Amino acid sequence: MSVLSEGQAVAEQVAAVKFVVAGGFGVGKTTFIGAVSEVRPLTTEAAMTSVSDGVDDGSMVSAKTTTTVALDFGRISIDPTLILYLFGTPGQERFGFMWDDLAVGAIGGIALVDTRRIDDSFVAIDWFEARKVPFIVAVNSFDGAESFSLEEVREALGVPDAVPVVACDARLKEDVKSVLLDLVDHLVRNTPTAA
């Protein structure tokens, strides 16, 4: 029965794992995700409830109680029963409150850094540390004008030696693959061998 095999395939449990790609606005998160995603980077709108619930205040220009945030993500089918999702954080800091939802179940993170705007990276790094999401730092040297050594970047960011700092060009698939493998290596080192 052909229906049976189809039914079995549907009923098979498929697992998803999630990496979060964080960084400042315009640092190249969408490019990074797009370089390896098997689908074009998908963008969806996540409705976020705002702090103010009042809708009766006539003085308000807008009585909206929610705001929508564009959310980038990519998908990599690892094997028939494992899917890797890459979620990009919304770039603007004012949407930081929605990162908590992204953290749920995230097994690893990539802090994408632009050395011209290194200050933008602290939010991402602090967030990974506070949420205890293991992460690595990837310096996106997309314009070829990279003038800082990785050690200088590490010092500027104040990340501990245990956190790998690597360079990449977010436009290049092989570079992004290499960053993902560096992150998995980092996760392996942080996984107890005895279950």
Added chain:
Amino acid sequence: MSDEGQASGFIRPFVITGGRTEVNRADLHLDTLVSALPGRSAAHRGFEHRAVLQHCVEPLSIAEIATLLDLPVGVVTVVVDDLLDDNVLLIHRSSSSAVSLSVLERLVEGVRAL
């Protein structure tokens, strides 16, 4: 209704969800995978419910469904919650932050093969 006359052609999210804004399940996240159980239908539900079910012939995350159907994540979450109540969707085990070495090894192989 004070909303009448605004944005004709735009279906307000609460119409799709039947007024519901909260879901019963705590385990529905952006990366939660669901797939349609074979032979089930959502004929008694609205257009969006049927569309979600039709798209889920393969496991899809809530984020992907939202993108494919151009609906807000919050709306898709409620619709998926309904379909799980109806026993027409299967929820796949959610990812865990305590990931095993074997999963990491599969990730290495999968990423290398890209």
